[in-house]
Amino acid sequence: xxxxxxxxxxxxxxxxxxYTMNKEYYVLSFFAPRVRTxxxxxxxxxxxxxxxxxxxxxxxxxxxxxxxDVFQHSRKxxxxxxxxxxxxxxxxxxxxxxxAENAELILNDQSLISKSIVYExxxxxxxxxxxxxxxxxxxxxxxxxxxxxHFNILGQFEEIFKAESQKFIKQFDGKTETDVxxxxxxxxxxxxxxxxxxxxxxLDDMAEQGDLYRKNFGLIEKYFMERLGNPFFWNQTIYExxxxxxxxxxxxxxxxxxxxxxxxxxxxxxxxxxxxxNTQADADDIYINKKQRYAMLDxxxxxxxxxxxxxxxxxxxxxxxxxxxxxxxxxxLIFGLMxxxxxxxxxxxxxxxxxEFIDDDFSNLDVNQIAKLKYLDCFVKETMRMxxxxxxMGRKAVRETALANGLxxxxxxxxxxxxxxxxxxxxxxxxxxxxxxxxxxxxxxxxRHIYSYIPFSAGQRNCIGQKYAQLEMxxxxxxxxxxxxxxxxVEPKDFVFNTGITLRTNNNVKVxxxxxx
Ligand code: HEM
Numbered sequence: 345x346x347x348x349x350x351x352x353x354x355x356x357x358x359x360x361x362x363y364t365m366n367k368e369y370y371v372l373s374f375f376a377p378r379v380r381t382x383x384x385x386x387x388x389x390x391x392x393x394x395x396x397x398x399x400x401x402x403x404x405x406x407x408x409x410x411x412x413d414v415f416q417h418s419r420k421x422x423x424x425x426x427x428x429x430x431x432x433x434x435x436x437x438x439x440x441x442x443x444a445e446n447a448e449l450i451l452n453d454q455s456l457i458s459k460s461i462v463y464e465x466x467x468x469x470x471x472x473x474x475x476x477x478x479x480x481x482x483x484x485x486x487x488x489x490x491x492x493x494h495f496n497i498l499g500q501f502e503e504i505f506k507a508e509s510q511k512f513i514k515q516f517d518g519k520t521e522t523d524v525x526x527x528x529x530x531x532x533x534x535x536x537x538x539x540x541x542x543x544x545x546x547l548d549d550m551a552e553q554g555d556l557y558r559k560n561f562g563l564i565e566k567y568f569m570e571r572l573g574n575p576f577f578w579n580q581t582i583y584e585x586x587x588x589x590x591x592x593x594x595x596x597x598x599x600x601x602x603x604x605x606x607x608x609x610x611x612x613x614x615x616x617x618x619x620x621x622n623t624q625a626d627a628d629d630i631y632i633n634k635k636q637r638y639a640m641l642d643x644x645x646x647x648x649x650x651x652x653x654x655x656x657x658x659x660x661x662x663x664x665x666x667x668x669x670x671x672x673x674x675x676x677l678i679f680g681l682m683x684x685x686x687x688x689x690x691x692x693x694x695x696x697x698x699x700e701f702i703d704d705d706f707s708n709l710d711v712n713q714i715a716k717l718k719y720l721d722c723f724v725k726e727t728m729r730m731x732x733x734x735x736x737m738g739r740k741a742v743r744e745t746a747l748a749n750g751l752x753x754x755x756x757x758x759x760x761x762x763x764x765x766x767x768x769x770x771x772x773x774x775x776x777x778x779x780x781x782x783x784x785x786x787x788x789x790x791x792r793h794i795y796s797y798i799p800f801s802a803g804q805r806n807c808i809g810q811k812y813a814q815l816e817m818x819x820x821x822x823x824x825x826x827x828x829x830x831x832x833x834v835e836p837k838d839f840v841f842n843t844g845i846t847l848r849t850n851n852n853v854k855v856x857x858x859x860x861x
Contacts (some may be wrong), residue, residue, distance in 0.1 A: 373401030373432035377754035379439065383745060390750050391439070393419055393430045401432030406573045409567075409781050411842035412850065414573065418736075418843065434575040436461075437757045442765035444772060444795035449747050450739060450759055451795070453804035457482070460738030461578060461757045465568050467844070468588070468595055469561075471656070474662030483550060485661065488647055492542075492640040494806055498815055499711050501541040503569040505816045506742070508537050509823035516828075521858040523833060524679055528852075531558055531674040537816055538669035544639025544660065545608045553601050565844045567591045612709065616851040628826050640665060665809075669811040671846050672733040673813045678853050679731040680821055681722060685832040685855040687779055694720050695825050702822055708838045716819050722781035724817060728799040730779060735764040735802055735847045761800055763845070772796035 362371050370376040375622065381387055396402040404416055413505075421429065421440070428446045431438040439449050450456055458478040470476055474485045483801045491497075512533050515699045516522055535554050536547045570577075577583045655659075682690045697719045701710050741757040753759075768776040772784070772792055782788060800807035807813070823829065833854040842848040 352398075354428045366368055370401050370432040370437075372399050373403055376401065376432040376435050376437055377756070378432075379430050379437050379754065379757065380473040380752045382752055384749050387430070387751075391428055391430050392425045392808070394425060394434075394440075396432070400440065403432070403434045403575050405431070411575055411844065411848075412571050412840045414569065415735075415841045415843045417561050418762060419765070422762060433590050434578060434760065435756075437754060439751075439753060439759045441759065443769060444793040444798075445747060446747075447761050447766055447798060448793075448795040448803075449749060450761060451772065451798070451805075452557070453747075454804070455743070455745060456759070457742060457805055458741045458742050460739045460740045460760065462510045462572060462738050463756075464580070465571050469518065469564050469598060470590060470663050470667060471660035473660035473665050476666060482805075484652070484781055485657075488643065488652065489661070492643045492832065493812055495711075495811075497638075498811055501812065502709075502711050502714075502815055503539050503821065505537060506706060506818040506823075508533060508822045509542070510633040510706065512820060513823055515829050516857060519859070520585045521856060523854055525857060526708060526853045530677045530681075531670065532819065533820065534674040534816070535666075535670040535671075538666055539605060539799045540770055541812075542640040542665050542669055543605050543609055544612060544641055545605050550604070554710070555602070556597055558670075559603040560594040561671070564591065564598065569595075569842075569844060598663070599755070602659060602666060602722075605666075606641065606658060606662055608804075609639065610645060613642055613645060631827065633763050663748060668807075669809060669812075673816050675731065675733040675819055675846050675848070676724070676817050680727045680817060681824060681830060681855055682832075682834065682836070683723070683730075683779060684821070684825060684830040685834075686836070687833050688831075689831060690723060690779070692805065694723055694821070698826050702826065705827075706823065706826075707710075709822065711815065712826060714815065714822070716824070717818065719781065720818060720821065722784040724814060724821070725784040725797070726781040727769045728781060728782075729773070729797060730777075731847055732763045732767055733846050734799070734801070735843055737763060766796060766798065769796065824857075827860060829860055831856040831858060 352524065363373055365375070368378055370378055381390055387393060394402060394405075397405045406417060407672065409417060412419050418440075422442045425442075428441045428443055429437070441450060459476055460720060463476045466476055472478075474489060477485060488704070512529075515529075516524075532551075532554065535558060539545050539547050539554070567587075571583060571587060574587075577587050606672070610618065641658070642660060644653055644661055647653045648655065648658060694717075697717055701713050702718045737760070739759040739761070741753040741759065742757060743755045743759070745753045747753065767773070770776055773796070795802060800810040800813075834851065838851065840850045842850065
């Protein structure tokens with residue numbers, strides 16, 4: 345009897361304790377600390393809390409979902425809740441941003457530059473390179489790499505983009521019309537371009553390894569998504585014990601490829617430097633000397649000589665630049681060419697403009713001429729609005745953070761910026777699912793919130809390669825539109841989209857090319 349009473353008191357006390365704890369922590373969500381408001385207003389008046397699928401908050405909302413269902417899940421949440429919202433994951437609050445005002449708050453907050461936990465899932469592939477690192481390491485790497493995207497260097501890279509674009513077109517020599525699978529051909533083009541510009545290594549005799557690299561990065565992305573959907577695998581130790589093994593062969597292929605690129609460039613650079621020794625005018629001007637071309641990788645190799653980075657550091661930056669540099673532009677080009685095919689009238693406007701400014705033999709195709717193509721710029725922008733290559737970005741509040749919107753985010757809060765939802769938010773975009781490049785004409789942009797369009801992110805951790813990417817994409821688009829009429833072979837209404845590390849579709853995106861002259 346006495347024992348029963350003791351047990352009852354213990355259970356009662358436990359329930360009371362859990363009840364009081366539940367005010368500060370979402371107990372069933374594995375003690376996730378609750379987001380509060382500064383002035384004690386109800387949380388829902390600033391950000392609604394999404395109802396979970398189980399009693400464990402939102403911990404298992406994505407469990408077992410296919411990649412395409414993950415994409416739809418986020419879209420549905422945005423449609424249902426209509427404003428940036430809160431979820432509770434396994435022991436952490438999740439703040440989901442779907443509007444420009446809150447995106448601005450997050451991206452401009454100097455204390456929110458650390459990436460969220462999902463970027464740790466990329467550590468086996470990219471370690472802590474520029475994309476995934478934080479604090480001092482990120483600052484020093486960003487400082488080291490920024491000059492490699494200097495305007496003069498981009499001017500030199502343009503020669504490579506032009507040569508690669510002409511090579512791309514040459515593969516259709518002798519054909520007056522042909523059907524092409526963009527999903528197959530474009531990633532090869534962008535990987536070649538990034539290897540030649542950023543790494544200073546031509547892939548001509550490494551085409552097969554390049555294809556293997558892409559295939560295996562695809563696998564790494566698949567495992568990344570599987571891990572995202574299983575909250576238990578968010579824990580590093582559990583993942584290493586039960587999930588990581590299958591990733592190892594793909595990681596080996598990817599790292600072997602980048603190591604070979606680095607080894608090749610070390611040899612080429614040594615030969616190059618010996619040749620240039622007597623002709624170098626000013627050693628300090630080495631990266632931006634107009635006559636001489638250096639790859640981004642060279643900057644890292646020089647920095648290694650100065651003791652600023654070691655071999656492993658070079659590997660992580662090469663893996664980062666290669667991955668970020670090929671996959672994102674690849675999706676931009678696939679959707680860009682697809683849009684050319686779908687909107688014949690807009691393609692015609694691009695064609696007229698290109699004909700006005702670019703010579704038929706492409707001899708004057710350079711950075712300055714490209715800057716004159718205002719309609720093409722709108723076309724590319726609208727493509728990236730509708731199909732942002734990077735559809736989500738993540739940040740983490742490393743300490744308790746008060747936001748100007750009145751929310752207090754506890755330490756550990758994971759923040760996801762849903763770029764896709766911001767780019768389709770009817771608050772900023774009239775008929776958001778319609779393709780209208782004219783939205784980006786100066787007269788139509790002046791009243792729009794700047795953070796409603798963030799394909800390259802914004803603030804301190806914006807995309808270091810954004811000018812490079814636009815130049816590369818525009819160069820191929822110019823070459824293609826000038827040479828071919830691009831006709832449609834797909835109907836995007838049938839597309840099934842996936843959230844991966846980049847935006848993906850399961851469908852093979854194809855177009856028909858008909859030679860213009
Ligand atoms: C259409 C093409 C591209 C798009 C849409 C894009 C988009 C982005 C976005 C949204 C971010 C921020 C990611 C985040 O906060 O998690 C980012 C970061 C980054 N991007 Fe790009 N990117 C593109 C092309 C490139 C290219 C061509 C390169 C390099 C050659 C590059 C290198 C990087 C790097 C290194 C970062 C990390 C920057 C940092 O944290 O300091 N990107 N990119």
